[in-house]
Amino acid sequence: MRDDETVEHVTIKEKHGPLPRWAWLFIATCVIYGFVIGPFDWFSP
Amino acid sequence: MIDRAIKLWFFSALVWLVIGPAIGAFQSLQFIAPDWMNFLSAIALPYSKLRIVHTNTVILGWIVMTFISAALFMVPRLCNTPLRFPQLAYAAGWIWNAALVLDLVLIWAAIPDSFWLSIQAGEYAEAPLLVDVMIVAAVVCVIASLHLTVFARERPHLYVSVWYLLGGLYTTAITYLVGNFLVLAFSGEGYQVIEAWWLHNAVGMIITPLGLGTAYYIVPLAAQQPLYSHRLSIVGFWTLMAFYPGTGLHHFLQMPVPIWINEFAVISSVLLGIPVLAVVTNFLATPRGNWSRAFDSYPLRFAALGTLYYLATCLQGPFQATAAVNWYVHFTEWVQAHAHLALAGAFTCYGMAAGYYMFPRITGRQLYSRGLASVTFWCMVIFFPIFYIGFTWSGVATGASINLMGNTIYQTINITWIPRLSRTITGTVVVVGFIAYVWLLLRSLRVGAPYESGMNEVPEMGIETPFEEARA
Numbered sequence: 001m002r003d004d005e006t007v008e009h010v011t012i013k014e015k016h017g018p019l020p021r022w023a024w025l026f027i028a029t030c031v032i033y034g035f036v037i038g039p040f041d042w043f044s045p
Numbered sequence: 046m047i048d049r050a051i052k053l054w055f056f057s058a059l060v061w062l063v064i065g066p067a068i069g070a071f072q073s074l075q076f077i078a079p080d081w082m083n084f085l086s087a088i089a090l091p092y093s094k095l096r097i098v099h100t101n102t103v104i105l106g107w108i109v110m111t112f113i114s115a116a117l118f119m120v121p122r123l124c125n126t127p128l129r130f131p132q133l134a135y136a137a138g139w140i141w142n143a144a145l146v147l148d149l150v151l152i153w154a155a156i157p158d159s160f161w162l163s164i165q166a167g168e169y170a171e172a173p174l175l176v177d178v179m180i181v182a183a184v185v186c187v188i189a190s191l192h193l194t195v196f197a198r199e200r201p202h203l204y205v206s207v208w209y210l211l212g213g214l215y216t217t218a219i220t221y222l223v224g225n226f227l228v229l230a231f232s233g234e235g236y237q238v239i240e241a242w243w244l245h246n247a248v249g250m251i252i253t254p255l256g257l258g259t260a261y262y263i264v265p266l267a268a269q270q271p272l273y274s275h276r277l278s279i280v281g282f283w284t285l286m287a288f289y290p291g292t293g294l295h296h297f298l299q300m301p302v303p304i305w306i307n308e309f310a311v312i313s314s315v316l317l318g319i320p321v322l323a324v325v326t327n328f329l330a331t332p333r334g335n336w337s338r339a340f341d342s343y344p345l346r347f348a349a350l351g352t353l354y355y356l357a358t359c360l361q362g363p364f365q366a367t368a369a370v371n372w373y374v375h376f377t378e379w380v381q382a383h384a385h386l387a388l389a390g391a392f393t394c395y396g397m398a399a400g401y402y403m404f405p406r407i408t409g410r411q412l413y414s415r416g417l418a419s420v421t422f423w424c425m426v427i428f429f430p431i432f433y434i435g436f437t438w439s440g441v442a443t444g445a446s447i448n449l450m451g452n453t454i455y456q457t458i459n460i461t462w463i464p465r466l467s468r469t470i471t472g473t474v475v476v477v478g479f480i481a482y483v484w485l486l487l488r489s490l491r492v493g494a495p496y497e498s499g500m501n502e503v504p505e506m507g508i509e510t511p512f513e514e515a516r517a
Binding site: 008009012013014015020023026027029030033034 | 119122123125204206262265266271272273274275276277278280311312313314315316318319322323326363406498
């Protein structure tokens with residue numbers, strides 16, 4: 001079924017290109033922090 | 046019919062925005078003047094029920110309804126085709142509202158031992174089973190309408206908002222089914238594991254994708270700039286879908302479950318930094334070079350403010366999910382403060398950004414008062430952080446009291462009344478800001494100047510250059 005009402009056209013432009021190098025650095029930090037620090041109970045008494 | 050469906054979801058959300066947070070502010074009096082609140086038990090509305098009403102109306106009433114109205118508004122525009130089967134979305138809006146009203150009545154009535162009508166045990170899943178059936182039926186109707194629209198789209202490229210909004214509706218249905226139906230097949234520890242999965246994914250797999258999809262639509266249009274990075278937006282979507290579902294059990298790290306489940310939850314929680322990075326970078330880098338637009342555009346202001354709160358809550362989340370921190374903050378109001386930063390801060394700002402953006406475009410009326418719009422914004426800038434700090438302060442003090450000094454939770458009341466009083470006062474001001482927002486929109490229906498495509502939302506702000514022409 002198609003409604004007779006029209007719809008406003010919206011185009012959102014985007015920039016394309018590879019991920020910046022700092023993004024990879026941040027991802028690596030999350031992975032290391034998550035696996036090394038995260039699960040272990042370092043400080044509780 | 047398309048406009049009626051969007052308006053039904055949109056204006057219903059405004060009603061729930063007045064009810065839900067106001068109940069929250071009112072019930073917070075329980076912590077500073079419990080004797081005053083005794084009368085509530087006499088009318089069968091004790092704190093335990095009011096809390097359920099508060100969370101259910103805020104989450105399912107205000108936040109999800111406003112984002113579904115945004116999905117109905119945005120997806121057809123991005124697909125360059127009208128909404129298919131708008132009758133389904135319209136009927137779903139009434140079913141959803143009826144479910145919420147029924148939910149409130151059944152919570153008040155508290156019918157015991159009824160399979161369909163009794164309040165359920167799970168946090169955020171307290172709605173009786175009959176209400177759950179109605180909610181799922183409504184979600185399925187909205188999914189059918191929107192997915193058929195996406196199938197019929199007249200441009201092949203799917204902007205990231207469509208991924209988030211449609212994906213978010215699918216994860217809403219799945220999460221709701223697991224948390225409210227599948228969980229009934231388990232008991233004891235198994236029940237608690239599923240319950241943990243549900244209660245965190247109620248935020249992460251229902252509200253987060255819907256809210257981010259909405260903001261991804263508003264930010265580039267309001268800033269009149271191209272989205273900073275398409276690739277980052279897609280990385281953010283898929284890492285959110287990959288890592289979020291595993292995080293729930295960080296709520297129960299002290300529970301006797303296999304340690305690998307705990308570790309999986311903690312690692313997933315920390316890895317959530319990746320989608321957060323993607324989203325925040327895109328939202329804050331897109332307006333770069335054109336931030337002056339924030340002076341003219343309330344949608345951009347609220348989207349930027351929501352992004353700052355989103356960044357704060359998402360830095361806090363992985364931090365408190367680690368075992369090294371969780372032992373201290375567990376059982377304290379730190380956790381509720383975190384939940385309010387996400388829902389009342391980040392996602393309410395995104396919801397209000399969507400409201401300011403959509404209102405003139407679905408009603409044909411501009412907002413009638415720039416001053417009142419400013420009041421709603423500065424309430425969220427000034428008073429919400431104080432409200433959050435009061436909440437967190439209370440949590441830190443309670444943590445010290447019960448974990449380091451060995452006090453009971455009841456003994457903490459004497460040391461936390463100042464932050465609790467602070468959060469009641471500032472929380473009330475935030476609620477007044479919400480009421481001002483609703484009043485602004487409703488009054489604009491009557492007295493707002495006519496709106497035409499390409500105009501700004503607020504009359505004093507002049508005519509804005511349409512995005513297409515500005516960046517052609």
